Amino acid sequence: xxxxxxxxxxxxxxxxxxxxxxxxxxxxxxxxxxxxxxxxxxxxxxxxxxxxxxxxxxxxxxxxxxxxxxxxxxxxxxxxxxxxxxxxxxxxxxxxxxxxxxxxxxxxxxxxxxxxxxxxxxxxxxxxxxxxxxxxxxxxx
Numbered sequence: 001x002x003x004x005x006x007x008x009x010x011x012x013x014x015x016x017x018x019x020x021x022x023x024x025x026x027x028x029x030x031x032x033x034x035x036x037x038x039x040x041x042x043x044x045x046x047x048x049x050x051x052x053x054x055x056x057x058x059x060x061x062x063x064x065x066x067x068x069x070x071x072x073x074x075x076x077x078x079x080x081x082x083x084x085x086x087x088x089x090x091x092x093x094x095x096x097x098x099x100x101x102x103x104x105x106x107x108x109x110x111x112x113x114x115x116x117x118x119x120x121x122x123x124x125x126x127x128x129x130x131x132x133x134x135x136x137x138x139x140x141x
Contacts, residue, residue, distance in 0.1 A: 002065040007047040008073035062089035067136035094132040097122035
C-alpha cells in the first residue's frame, strides 16, 4: 500500500513539546519504526504548521495514495477548510490524535474532521498512527 501521514501544527516539536502529553520520541524516530514494521508499504510523511499546505497535500497526494493518516493538531477543532478538502477526495482518511482529546480542554472535544473521515483513533500515544495504518490496511478497496 501507499500511505500518507500528514501532521499539522506544532507536531514538528514532538519529543520536545509537552512530553507529559506527547511523549519524548520525535516523529522522525517513530517514522523509522513504522518503515521497519511495514517494509512492504510505501509510507510518506508531510508536516506543516500551515492549514493551506495541509489542504494542498490532501488535494495533490490523495490520487497517489491508498489512504491518509491525518493528525491535523489544533486544526481539528477549527478547520472547516480541511474538512471540506477531505470530503472532496475519494481516498480514505483516518483522523488520529496522540492524546485522548476528550480528557483535555473542552475546546478539543469537538472535531470538524471526524464526520468526514472513515475513522478516528486517539489516546494511544504515537501508537495511534500504527493503529490507523492497520485500519487502512484492513479496508477493502
